Every structure is written in structure tokens, then in C-alpha cells.
Amino acid sequence: MNSLTVVVAGGSSPSGVAAATAFSQAGHRVYTIGSTPERIEAAAAASSEKSGRAVTPLVCDLTDHDAVERLAERIGTESGGVDALLHLVGGWRGGTSLLDQSDADWDFLHRHVVQTLRNTSRAFLPALLASEHGRFVMVGSTVAEKPTAKGANYAAAKAAAEAWTQAIADAFRTAESPRAAAVVLAVKSLVDDAQRAASPERKFPGYTDVTQLAEAALGLFAQDASEINGTRLILPAWA
Numbered sequence: 001m002n003s004l005t006v007v008v009a010g011g012s013s014p015s016g017v018a019a020a021t022a023f024s025q026a027g028h029r030v031y032t033i034g035s036t037p038e039r040i041e042a043a044a045a046a047s048s049e050k051s052g053r054a055v056t057p058l059v060c061d062l063t064d065h066d067a068v069e070r071l072a073e074r075i076g077t078e079s080g081g082v083d084a085l086l087h088l089v090g091g092w093r094g095g096t097s098l099l100d101q102s103d104a105d106w107d108f109l110h111r112h113v114v115q116t117l118r119n120t121s122r123a124f125l126p127a128l129l130a131s132e133h134g135r136f137v138m139v140g141s142t143v144a145e146k147p148t149a150k151g152a153n154y155a156a157a158k159a160a161a162e163a164w165t166q167a168i169a170d171a172f173r174t175a176e177s178p179r180a181a182a183v184v185l186a187v188k189s190l191v192d193d194a195q196r197a198a199s200p201e202r203k204f205p206g207y208t209d210v211t212q213l214a215e216a217a218l219g220l221f222a223q224d225a226s227e228i229n230g231t232r233l234i235l236p237a238w239a
Contacts, residue, residue, distance in 0.1 A: 005028070005082050008020050008030060008031070008032040010089035012034035014194065015088045015214070022211070023084075031055075084134070085136050087121070098149040113154075113157040134172070134180030137184075138183075139187060140165075140187070141187065143158065186233065189207045204238070205237070
């Protein structure tokens with residue numbers, strides 16, 4: 001496969017660094033996006049060092065639709081197109097019962113889990129449809145299947161984001177020349193080396209390592225779009 005242009009939304013996170021590293025190591029051009037200049041520059045530098053190839057950091061408020069549209073236009077102009085969008089933006093807010101699921105927490109989750117996904121998917125949809133290998137990938141959650149009272153806000157936001165991703169899959173499916181795929185990679189939660197080092201006594205049961213997530217996303221390009229479009233893959237726990 002020729003070199004692709006990949007956009008990592010939420011690139012400052014450990015999963016963002018892992019994804020940018022994996023795709024850069026595979027020879028692809030990577031733009032990694034974050035809202036804070038210092039954090040996204042540090043993340044891009046870490047990925048560049050690990051992969052041996054330059055990863056481009058860009059700053060954007062992904063809750064701002066107009067800003068995301070400008071971002072998509074800029075990347076498209078510089079690179080000549082975008083082949084993949086990895087949506088790794090997220091956040092967690094929970095409570096102790098259904099009754100204390102606050103409006104403030106819901107607003108936070110809606111902005112970061114749902115609104116950012118709607119903005120990025122709409123801004124980059126034309127480019128993904130035009131690509132020979134268009135892929136939209138989001139991180140879903142297994143709690144969307146079995147919501148708990150303590151995590152009602154989070155489960156509802158994740159379920160909404162996954163539903164939107166299925167709508168993206170339908171847009172790809174009904175395109176004039178279907179060549180793109182939208183996929184949900186579902187996990188219980190994610191873990192990385194820094195978390196394990198900070199809490200060596202924890203077992204992190206059922207957690208998926210961020211490198212596993214990155215490898216799963218990269219592997220989607222080896223599969224036919226028609227076979228994976230609209231699928232929801234539950235990733236295994238790290239060993």
C-alpha cells in the first residue's frame with residue numbers, strides 16, 4: 001500500500017501517541033491534533049522519536065465546527081487529501097448513582113465525546129469518500145452495551161458517538177463508489193506503560209493496551225472496506 005495521510009484527533013493522549021507512532025512507523029504521513037500547543041508538540045515529538053519519522057502536530061479546538069473545517073481544509077491542501085481519521089478524543093465523568101449524574105458532567109461528555117466526533121467526521125467526510133482507502137475509526141466502549149447507574153452519562157455519550165459512527169458507515173455504504181469504512185474499536189478501558197508504572201500494584205483487568213489499539217487501527221487497511229464497514233470490534237485485554 002502506498003503512503004497514506006492519517007489524521008489523529010486526540011493526539012495528546014497515550015492512545016494518540018501510540019497511533020501516531022504506529023502509522024508513522026508504517027511509512028504513512030501523520031497529522032496529530034490536540035487543543036494545547038505544549039501537549040500536542042510533546043506528543044508529536046515522542047511519536048517522531050519512536051518512529052524515526054516526522055509527525056506533524058496541529059492545534060485545534062475540535063468542539064468548534066468552524067475551526068475543524070479550517071483544519072480539514074489546511075491538511076487537505078498540504079497533503080492533497082486525507083485517507084484516515086482516527087478519532088481518539090474522549091474523557092470520563094461518573095458518579096455514585098443515577099441521581100448524581102450531573103448536567104455539568106453531561107455537557108463535558110457531550111462536547112468531548114459526541115460533538116468532537118460529529119465535527120471531525122463531517123469536516124473530513126468528503127476527503128475520506130474520495131480516498132482509495134478511506135477509514136474512519138473511533139474508540140467505543142463496552143459500557144455502551146451494559147450501562148451502569150454510576151456511569152450513565154458516559155455510557156449514553158458513548159452510545160451516541162457509536163450511533164453516529166454507524167451513520168458514517170451508512171454514508172460510506174451508499175456512496176457512488178464505496179471504498180471507505182467506518183469502524184468502532186470497543187474497549188473496556190485503555191492502559192499504557194506510564195499508568196502501569198505509576199500503579200504497579202494494579203492489575204488493570206480487562207484493559208486494552210494503547211499499542212493494541214494502534215495495531216488494530218493499522219490492520220484495518222489490510223482488509224476490504226466492504227467487509228469491515230459498520231463493524232464493531234471488541235479488542236482483547238492486554239496480557
